[in-house]
Amino acid sequence: MPVTRRVAVATSAFGLTKDTEIPLVVDALRQRGVDAVAVAWDDGDFAWSSCAAVVIRSTWRYEEHVEQFIDWVESVGAVTRLDNPPEVVRWNMRKTYLGDLADRGVPVVPTRFFAPGEKPVFPEAGQYVVKPTVSAGARNTARYAEEHRDTAARHVAALHARGATVMVQPYVTRIAEGERALVFFGGEFSHAIRKQPVLTDIGVVDNARVAHPGILPHDPNSDELELAAKALAAAPTEDPLLYARVDVALADDGSPMVMELELIEPNLFLTGTSGAMDRFTGLVHDRLK
CATH class of the missing domain: 3.40.50.10140 (Toll/interleukin-1 receptor homology (TIR) domain)
Incomplete structure (x- = not known):
């Protein structure tokens, strides 16, 4: 080399x-x-x-x-x-990793997976989200209500026709209080933001939607930081990752749960937080030695 x-x-x-x-x-x-x-x-x-x-x-x-x-x-x-590293990318590129996190005792948004050929099961009550397991920026993702089962089923069928495994999750109602994104460099917490909900329309797949609306700084509490640490510990590597973003939402009881663990190409919000760019590029530099 x-x-x-x-x-x-x-x-x-x-x-x-x-x-x-x-x-x-x-x-x-x-x-x-x-x-x-x-x-x-x-x-x-x-x-x-x-x-x-x-x-x-x-x-x-x-x-x-x-x-x-x-x-x-x-x-x-x-x-x-x-x-x-490759082993982390392979694991993280499919959102089936949420099942791995749940198996490790990490609180996550409840998720069911349906491979092509499997009939999807939607929640009996309440709103829910349908998306492919390989996705970014809420692409090919939609939020549905109980009366939209036929539309949701057509969405699943279209994704299955492309060979995609589909995931179905209950819509987290307290996302209205903001989705948190906690950013880590070298395994150490750097900064966090809070953003407004992305799936504002119901029954609509909108791949042109803004992925990070209404960004504000966020000061995570100890429960959020502890949750993020547990999620990072589940990644298939023994070495601290150069970067990671843990997306967190609040359950109905106010406890935090992982929405996504972003380890491939997440927005790290480097320009919106004092010192973030220096911390990130400094670590890239230092890891070359």
């Missing part, structure tokens, strides 16, 4: 035009003496082995090319340091 201080910040063609943090990350790394470059993950001409590390950032819409993406992850991980 070549010894160099070049770092590739992996994004996508979409991310190169839409991720406003990418040029800031590259610039911050360069200011630390790192030869940093932003590259689309599916750029077949780039020599990934020339890098001391490859940091996965906005590889957005990889879910449209799952097999190609995982092949890329494996090939890059074989020639250089990949953050986060």
Whole structure:
């Protein structure tokens, strides 16, 4: 493995035009003496082995090319340091990991999974959410009420027809109080935000919706931090992850539960919190030594 201080910040063609943090990350790394470059993950001409590390950032819409993406992850991980590592990416790219968290005693939003060919079961009462297990930014996701069972069933059938496993969750009513996103660097808490609900419309799949509406700073309490630590401990690695985001919502009784554990390409909200960019790029730099 070549010894160099070049770092590739992996994004996508979409991310190169839409991720406003990418040029800031590259610039911050360069200011630390790192030869940093932003590259689309599916750029077949780039020599990934020339890098001391490859940091996965906005590889957005990889879910449209799952097999190609995982092949890329494996090939890059074989020639250089990949953050986060291949075994973590493989585990985290399918939201069936929520079942693993639940098996480890981590409180999560109750979730049922239905593979193609399996008939979905919707809650008898209350609203619920349907989405594919490989998804990001609430794409191909919708919220339904009891009277929308036929529409929800058609949604499931369309996802199954594409070979997707579907997940059904009760709609968390206290999401109106804000979804929390706790960000960790190297296993240490960095900062958190709270955002408004995403699935505001009922019975609608809207892939153009804003993924993070109404962002505000959030000061997590001890219960939220403890929950996040338990979720991170369940990841299939013994080493602290370069980055992680734990998305948390409140159950009806006010206790926190994991909505998602984001370990591949989450928005880390680096520009909205004092010191976040320095902490992140400083850790990337320090891990090169």
